[in-house]
Amino acid sequence: MKILAVARFTLLRLWHTRYVLAAAVLCLFIFGVQSLAGRGVDSSLTPANTVAMYVSWLAAIWLGISLVQADRQDGTLRSTLTRPISLVEVLLGKLLGGLLYLTLLAAGMTAAVMLGALTDHAPLHWAAATYQIHLLPVHLTVMALSLLLAQVAPRFMAGFLMLFARDKWLLEKITELAGKLTAMAGDTLTGLGRILFFLLPPTSRFYLSYSDFADHSLPASTYLLLLVFSVHYAIAACLLAAWALRRQEL
Amino acid sequence: MSEPLVELRGVTKTFRARRTRVTALHEATFTVRRGDVFGLLGANGAGKTTAMRCLLGLSRIDGGELRVFGRAHPNRRELFGRAAHLPEEPQMFAGASGRETLVYHGRLCGLDARTLTRRVGETIEQVGLVEAADRPVGGYSKGMKQRLGIAAAILSEPEIIFLDEPTRGLDPIGRRQVRDLLAALAERGVTLFLNSHLLGEIERLCNRVAILVRGEVRAEGSLADLLTAKAGLFVRFALPDGVDPAMFPGAEHADGGLWKLAVTDTAALAELAGRIAVAGGRVVAAQTERVDLEDFFLQVVRAAEEEK
Ligand SMILES: Nc1ncnc2c1ncn2[C@@H]1O[C@H](COP(=O)(O)OP(=O)(O)OP(=O)(O)O)[C@@H](O)[C@H]1O
Numbered sequence: 001m002k003i004l005a006v007a008r009f010t011l012l013r014l015w016h017t018r019y020v021l022a023a024a025v026l027c028l029f030i031f032g033v034q035s036l037a038g039r040g041v042d043s044s045l046t047p048a049n050t051v052a053m054y055v056s057w058l059a060a061i062w063l064g065i066s067l068v069q070a071d072r073q074d075g076t077l078r079s080t081l082t083r084p085i086s087l088v089e090v091l092l093g094k095l096l097g098g099l100l101y102l103t104l105l106a107a108g109m110t111a112a113v114m115l116g117a118l119t120d121h122a123p124l125h126w127a128a129a130t131y132q133i134h135l136l137p138v139h140l141t142v143m144a145l146s147l148l149l150a151q152v153a154p155r156f157m158a159g160f161l162m163l164f165a166r167d168k169w170l171l172e173k174i175t176e177l178a179g180k181l182t183a184m185a186g187d188t189l190t191g192l193g194r195i196l197f198f199l200l201p202p203t204s205r206f207y208l209s210y211s212d213f214a215d216h217s218l219p220a221s222t223y224l225l226l227l228v229f230s231v232h233y234a235i236a237a238c239l240l241a242a243w244a245l246r247r248q249e250l
Numbered sequence: 251m252s253e254p255l256v257e258l259r260g261v262t263k264t265f266r267a268r269r270t271r272v273t274a275l276h277e278a279t280f281t282v283r284r285g286d287v288f289g290l291l292g293a294n295g296a297g298k299t300t301a302m303r304c305l306l307g308l309s310r311i312d313g314g315e316l317r318v319f320g321r322a323h324p325n326r327r328e329l330f331g332r333a334a335h336l337p338e339e340p341q342m343f344a345g346a347s348g349r350e351t352l353v354y355h356g357r358l359c360g361l362d363a364r365t366l367t368r369r370v371g372e373t374i375e376q377v378g379l380v381e382a383a384d385r386p387v388g389g390y391s392k393g394m395k396q397r398l399g400i401a402a403a404i405l406s407e408p409e410i411i412f413l414d415e416p417t418r419g420l421d422p423i424g425r426r427q428v429r430d431l432l433a434a435l436a437e438r439g440v441t442l443f444l445n446s447h448l449l450g451e452i453e454r455l456c457n458r459v460a461i462l463v464r465g466e467v468r469a470e471g472s473l474a475d476l477l478t479a480k481a482g483l484f485v486r487f488a489l490p491d492g493v494d495p496a497m498f499p500g501a502e503h504a505d506g507g508l509w510k511l512a513v514t515d516t517a518a519l520a521e522l523a524g525r526i527a528v529a530g531g532r533v534v535a536a537q538t539e540r541v542d543l544e545d546f547f548l549q550v551v552r553a554a555e556e557e558k
């Protein structure tokens with residue numbers, strides 16, 4: 001329950017620092033994208049949804065690197081820790097708060113896409129209603145990993161690293177590199193890449209593009225697995241971040 | 251005697267920064283028992299804040315032994331479930347209102363919704379923040395922030411409250427309010443641990459004190475004992491030449507070639523007067539002399555300086 005208290009205060013902080021307003025502006029922007037870019041295109045929901053995906057991905061990184069830092073800067077973390085709550089719980093609460101915010105953003109952007117499509121008489125697809133929401137577990141992993149990195153590296157560096165911490169992209173690069181090597185070295189590297197793929201947090205594996213998502217919907221079992229995966233990664237990231245934070249003067 | 255809640259045994263803490271070393275605490279030893287109103291006194295930089303932070307596990311110690319609630323390493327959950335802390339400079343998120351901040355802290359302490367609403371209302375009133383409660387903390391004056399910090403510290407009705415300079419930044423009315431508030435808490439049996447260099451306040455509030463001089467505890471005990479050890483009924487008397495003053499153990503030189511000796515009560519005074527008469531001397535004056543905490547503090551600090 002104390003995790004909930006931290007999550008609520010995190011939302012309060014986001015409200016008072018105009019993050020909620022910013023989310024509203026972003027939704028308006030998505031509405032604009034849908035109204036303009038959706039016109040006359042074949043799969044008319046794709047552009048807006050793609051932009052929305054990137055927006056929420058960047059928001060997840062930004063929240064991950066700034067939520068705890070903000071608490072550290074103004075002393076909230078210090079005073080929170082003089083209460084019967086553990087550091088891990090505080091970090092989990094922060095993530096939960098961030099996730100609630102991202103949920104709000106996703107819901108808003110979904111509504112914006114649908115409204116944009118309605119005003120434009122573009123054909124609606126059922127996937128438009130769920131696409132943003134289905135990304136949330138992945139956002140959670142991204143946010144958790146950013147939070148962890150921000151505790152061990154300067155913020156801008158953590159953010160920069162996160163832009164490349166995309167497992168799908170990394171695997172592609174590795175495969176590309178393997179192709180240039182001798183057969184044996186290439187095979188080893190590909191093998192290593194596969195192992196890495198399963199060890200890395202699923203930060204982009206499940207970032208399906210909207211058209212993929214609309215064409216072959218994600219099976220419920222896969223989605224469930226993803227959900228369990230992300231929650232575990234989030235908890236692991238919080239444990240590690242707490243371990244890193246404990247060795248610093250807060 | 252009631253059970254000890256806080257014990258320091260030979261605690262040492264050294265800060266290292268830019269190749270310099272500052273010994274903030276040197277073999278500090280003192281005890282705070284349940285029901286005490288304990289004042290840790292010391293000049294600026296004496297190590298009061300450091301001692302408090304070490305006790306709360308917010309700063310690591312380099313040597314010695316610390317016990318809080320009878321345990322060397324109480325876990326944070328237990329420690330902060332039973333104790334509360336008013337830090338030296340209460341810091342809070344500037345965007346939230348005072349009430350929102352208190353609600354957050356109450357939830358962290360696990361107060362249920364009903365108790366939370368009641369306690370938040372009560373404490374806001376007790377620290378005199380009723381009018382400002384719903385304004386953002388960022389716009390609070392220094393004294394208002396301090397009041398909010400005190401409200402947060404008393405919110406969960408802890409067994410022991412650690413207050414680092416509770417009246418810092420407060421106006422005279424605020425000081426009085428806080429003093430009355432703390433006295434009321436002490437009356438109810440809450441143990442208080444205060445850091446301060448405002449001796450008048452400590453003297454009015456505390457029953458036990460320890461004096462820190464450059465990280466060392468130079469005096470510890472009940473305020474009454476410490477002050478009466480230095481004060482009491484003093485007899486000044488003259489002795490004829492050739493009488494050995496060692497006949498009067500503890501006698502000190504006083505002005506005008508007289509001797510000065512403290513006695514505990516009037517019976518002892520009569521007995522002493524008899525002995526002086528037998529030795530051929532005469533009593534010049536007998537009067538009570540009071541030492542206040544300020545005198546005592548200065549004596550202790552001076553004695554420590556002279557030793558260096
Ligand atoms: N984080 C730190 N790094 C380096 N030195 C420190 C640190 N904290 C405290 N010190 C040093 O330790 C000594 C004791 O400091 P402390 O803050 O405990 O004093 P204090 O008794 O609380 O003083 P004040 O009355 O001014 O609050 C000082 O010499 C101070 O410079």
Ligand SMILES: [Mg+2]
Binds near residue numbers: 298299300338414
């Ligand atoms: Mg201090």
